[in-house]
Amino acid sequence: MLAPINISMESLNVMTLAPMLIPVIGALLILVIDVVKGGLHKSLYVVLSLLFLAIDFFSLLDASELFTQNGTVLGMFDVMLIDGLALLAQFIIVIASMLFIPLALTHKRFHEFSYPEFFALFLFMIAGFQFMVATDNIILIFVGLETASLALYTLIAMHNRDKSFEAAVKYFTMGALAAGFFSFGAMIFYALTGSVEINKIALVLAANGYADIGYVLVGTAFMLAAFAFKLSLIPFHTWAPDVYEGSSAPMAGYMSIVPKIAAFVVAMRFFEFLVHSGIVWLDIVLYAFVIITMTVANMWALVQTDVKRMLAYSSISHAGFVMAAILIGTTQANSALFLYWVLFTFTNLGSFSMLWISRQKNLPAHQSSDHSFDKFAGMIKTAPVAAMIMGLFMLSLAGVPPFALFWGKIYLISSAVTSGYTILALIMALNSAIAGYYYLKLIVYMFMKEPVMGNDGHMYVANATLALKTIIGIAAVGTIFAFVAINPLLEFITAFVYNSGY
Amino acid sequence: MLDHILSLLIFFPALAAVFGFMIQKESMRAYGVSVAAIEFALALWLWYVFDGSVSGMQFMESLPLVPSFGINYTLGVDGISVFIIILSAFFTLLGIGSLTDTKQVKYMIITLLFLQMTMVGVFAALDAIVFYIFWxxxxxxxxxxxxxxxxxxxxxxxxxxxxxTFAGSLVMLVGMLFMAYFYYQATGVWSFALLDWYRLILPETFQLWLFAAFFLGFAIKVPMFPFHTWLPYAHGQAPTIGSVILAAILLKMGTYAFVRFSLPLFPDAAAFFMIPIAIIAIIMVIYTAMVAYAQKDIKQVVAYSSISHMGIIILGTFALNVEGITGSIFLMLGHGVVAGALFLLVGVIYDRRHTKLMSEFGGLAHVMPRYATIFGIMMMASVGMPLTINFVGEFLSLLGFYQQSHILTLLAGTGIIVGAIYMLAAYKKAFFGEVTNEKNKNLPDINKRELFGLIPLVIVAIWLGVYPKPVLEPINNSVKSIVQLMHNKSTTALAKERIPNLVKPKVVIIEKTIIEEVH
Incomplete structure (x- = not known):
């Protein structure tokens, strides 16, 4: 007979679980509502999800207040780890989700939104990502990652077009491979150190002076591959453009932001100690990943004929750009990563939403894909406001000051400068120049070409409702007036990153 | 209001542009002219309240933007920038006033007003990031x-x-970030403020690299050989108003930035690179002058001649002495007036004939006498005839560089002679001889709207050629302080030798005028 386990509730610190439990409860509630009375309108579910996310947001505010007072909080057998990184990442996840979910209120009927399961899965996914970032334990990271990913695959497939199925299956297979890599890497580290907690792994490895360097490298290689899949770093990016193309535009925008910030945080926890341990090999590999990802993705983006695919490659390039922060690994670089991602959230969700409101239910004959460049020709003449907003997002993505992403860019490049990565800084700057070309291409189509015959501009806003316009308005305001928010944001982020020891 | 006159000058046109969306299409032109006129009046007022005898910054304003990263919205003008600001207000007014009938005139005027915001912003900014934003x-x-x-x-x-331009300026941005980092290392505080940077003395190797990074950004904008290839295309395809603003103001951003950033921040590097840059400048002067001679399109002639003159400006700037820099800044103004006017004139004939090929013209002086007269005056100003605006600037620039190298100055002088050849040849082809082309027989002479744009430019070109003192003196005062700063900051012997020390011969300066001061 086993002795009964006796643990006081206080030492569990259940409050650390609150931010994750809220979306889970929300998801369950949505399912229950559907069981009790089916066939309700999607607006109910949208608003319910929004409300739960708002509560989630407030619980995060609470937790961050606790963090500023007491520092890092551990809970639930020390599995949960609420530090600055966890909080910042969760803020980004929740805010991006709050911006995303109203996009379901479209004008046209896209049937995935009529299922309550969509919203339940969506909330489960958020909980998964929140678990992933708020722990130090490789197993919980894995569980969070898989919960979120499996929900995400289903959400993509629910778009219910041939291409969406292809996308979902592609993403699923690649994701499964990544999961395999991850568990292999975790296994090796467990074998080496006897621990599944990253900080303990770091301690043990440091204590024996990286004696088994060969195994460490193998484990690191597996981990690197797993994260490269999730962050779509070249050459593990092949799923990204197809998946983005197959999923609905807001879903693609969402995928380019939320799963990646979660993966970035885990990568930061995992690789930071390895980078600082002076393993030259890892430095070189990360350096190569960063440069190849941003440069090659930019080259591919240059030749795309579809705006959505172009944006897909551009977000791969942005991910490579931000990966530089992990390589540099100073407090300034890590703060720059979060700053960049907050700003990127607004701009990128905005530009994908612009694609979303121009989505037609059926393709006209002259158009080869949903969002081909031709579709946007002469938009300034037929839909001037929409064209200007889209142009604004493109300029911001290209890093033209004073729009949002420029600030992220200079801070990240500055962190490269400060830590002596001069060549990297130059490559990052020149890549922004290359990227300028394809963003400009859309601007050229919108502002300088003649519209296609018979285009009265209605199609650009065919899908627009008040909710969508509001979201785009928020994104646009966030993009233009970013310079006002940079200073408080930067101080907030730097304090959080610094106090969690990164 | 006087405390914030620079902010007003920057953001008034932008605000007006935003409101411009509400204006009805037919009234847009009147709206544009009124806004530009108010802006020009404000700029003139700035000149009126500007104290020309002060060499430092005036009308400074500062507002924290990202204080934790050392970025502040800091503005200020001195003798170097004040006239370029006035010039840009002047040209926006003339440009909008003489705007020909184009499609979508409303968007054009709104765009021009936004452009004006950025132009004034570049010349008024005293914080590197704010400068970069407007740039x-x-x-x-x-x-x-x-x-x-x-x-x-x-x-x-x-x-x-x-x-x-984008690629060049991103390299410059990396340079700026380095500069801020060096400042942080030296003082422990992040700062992008230009006046803070002025106080920082860098080792020579750092200076050389940073100079190169900034140089790339500025040289593409000027544009300097071999980065000049974008300019003929831009001029060739741009509408008249675009060429006018581009030649008159936008190119000046590059040369202005050399004076504002490269020289005072990196005096040793400037002295080190003086001869190579002078050689590039001379290649620009001679090579583009020869290319201009070979052009068949009259607008391309003006475009290449404009690059050629920019070479003289660079040469003057890198003379690194008071005469040269003062001359180059004055030549920026002169070149703005003259090249802007020439592009306007080319636009006049293009509107009538829809061609810019010189072979299509000939004998225009008989058909359009007033047009030929104005064109003649401006062409003379362009080749640097005494008593026109360009003469003063070119003379001072060359005089400044003569103290550094006789041979190179002589070479640059031959470039000016080639300049006279192609300009006169172009003028001859287009205006003299018999009217051979039937289509040219009944061309109407210059009309009121075009005169509105051209007459003020003619007046300015001659007035400042005859009596440049009101403009030259404030420029000279500010340039002196910059040269002195450079001399004090420089560490190498080469730089000490090439950059004159102004403190000792101050007694001489009081007695003599600028031009005599040389010997």
């Missing part, structure tokens, strides 16, 4: 002007223009 932002309206209203190759030309 980059100025590309967007120009891109739109060339791309939407340009000729058949407009898209290629506009993208080339954007990407060249």
């Amino acid at each position: 980059e932002l100025s590309l967007v309206p120009m891109l739109y002007i060339i791309g939407a209203w340009g000729g058949p190759l407009r898209i290629y030309a506009s993208i080339k223009f954007f990407l060249y």
Whole structure:
């Protein structure tokens, strides 16, 4: 007979679980509502999800207040780890989700939104990502990652077009491979150190002076591959453009932001100690990943004929750009990563939403894909406001000051400068120049070409409702007036990153 | 209000542009002219309250933007920038006033007003990031002007223009971040404020690298050989108004930035690179003058001559002494007036004939006498005839460089002679002889709207040629302080030798005028 386990509730610190439990409860509630009375309108579910996310947001505010007072909080057998990184990442996840979910209120009927399961899965996914970032334990990271990913695959497939199925299956297979890599890497580290907690792994490895360097490298290689899949770093990016193309535009925008910030945080926890341990090999590999990802993705983006695919490659390039922060690994670089991602959230969700409101239910004959460049020709003449907003997002993505992403860019490049990565800084700057070309291409189509015959501009806003316009308005305001928010944001982020020891 | 006159000058046109969306299409032209006139009046007022005898910054304002990273919204003008600001207000007024009938005139005027915001912003900014913001932002309206209203190759030309400048300035941005980091290392505080940077003395090797990074950004904008290839395309495809603003103001950003950034921040590097840059400048002067001679398109002649003159400006700037820099700044103004006017004049004939080929013209002096007269005056000013505005600037620039190298100055002088040849040849082809082409027989002479743009330019070109003192003196005062700063900051013997020390011979300066001061 086993002795009964006796643990006081206080030492569990259940409050650390609150931010994750809220979306889970929300998801369950949505399912229950559907069981009790089916066939309700999607607006109910949208608003319910929004409300739960708002509560989630407030619980995060609470937790961050606790963090500023007491520092890092551990809970639930020390599995949960609420530090600055966890909080910042969760803020980004929740805010991006709050911006995303109203996009379901479209004008046209896209049937995935009529299922309550969509919203339940969506909330489960958020909980998964929140678990992933708020722990130090490789197993919980894995569980969070898989919960979120499996929900995400289903959400993509629910778009219910041939291409969406292809996308979902592609993403699923690649994701499964990544999961395999991850568990292999975790296994090796467990074998080496006897621990599944990253900080303990770091301690043990440091204590024996990286004696088994060969195994460490193998484990690191597996981990690197797993994260490269999730962050779509070249050459593990092949799923990204197809998946983005197959999923609905807001879903693609969402995928380019939320799963990646979660993966970035885990990568930061995992690789930071390895980078600082002076393993030259890892430095070189990360350096190569960063440069190849941003440069090659930019080259591919240059030749795309579809705006959505172009944006897909551009977000791969942005991910490579931000990966530089992990390589540099100073407090300034890590703060720059979060700053960049907050700003990127607004701009990128905005530009994908612009694609979303121009989505037609059926393709006209002259158009080869949903969002081909031709579709946007002469938009300034037929839909001037929409064209200007889209142009604004493109300029911001290209890093033209004073729009949002420029600030992220200079801070990240500055962190490269400060830590002596001069060549990297130059490559990052020149890549922004290359990227300028394809963003400009859309601007050229919108502002300088003649519209296609018979285009009265209605199609650009065919899908627009008040909710969508509001979201785009928020994104646009966030993009233009970013310079006002940079200073408080930067101080907030730097304090959080610094106090969690990164 | 006087405390914030620079902010007002920057953001008034932008605000007016935003309101411009509400204006009805037919009234847009009147709205544009009124806004530009108010802006010009404000600029003149700035000149009136500006104290020309002070060498430092005036009307400074400062507002924290990202204080934790050392970025502040800091503005200020001195003798170097104040006249370029006035010039840009002047040209926006003339440009909008003489705007020909174009499609979508409403968007054109809104774009021009936004462009004006960025132009004034570049010249008034005293914080590197604020400068960079306006510098980059100025590309967007120009891109739109060339791309939407340009000729058949407009898209290629506009993208080339954007990407060249964008790539160059990103390298410059990395340079700025390095500069701020060095400042942080020296003082423990982040700062992008130019006046803070002025106080920082860097080791020579750092200076050389940073100078190169900034140089790339500025040289593409000027444009200096061999980065000049975007300019003929941009001019060739741009509508008249685009070329006018581009030549008169936007190119000046590059040369102005040399004086504002490169020289005082990196005096040793400037002295080190003086001869190579002078050689590039002379290649610019002679080579582009020869290319200009070979052109068949009259607008290309003006475009290449404009690059050629920019070479003299660079030469004057890198003379690194008071005469040279003062001359180059004055030549920036002169070149703005003259090149702007020439592009306006080319636009006049293009509107009538829809061609810019000189072989199509000939004998225009008989048909359009007033047009030929104005063109003649401006052409004379362009080749640097005494008593016109360009003469003063060219003379001072060359005089300044003569103290550094006799041979190179002589070579640059021959460039000016070639300049006279191609200009006179072009003038001859277009205006003299018999009217051979039937289509030219009944061309109407210059009309009121065009005169509105041209007459003030003629007046300015002659007035400042005859009596440059009111402009030259404030420039000279500010340049002196910059040269002195450079001398004090420089560490190498070469730089000490090339950059004159002004403190000792001060007694002499009081007695003699600037030009005599040389010997």
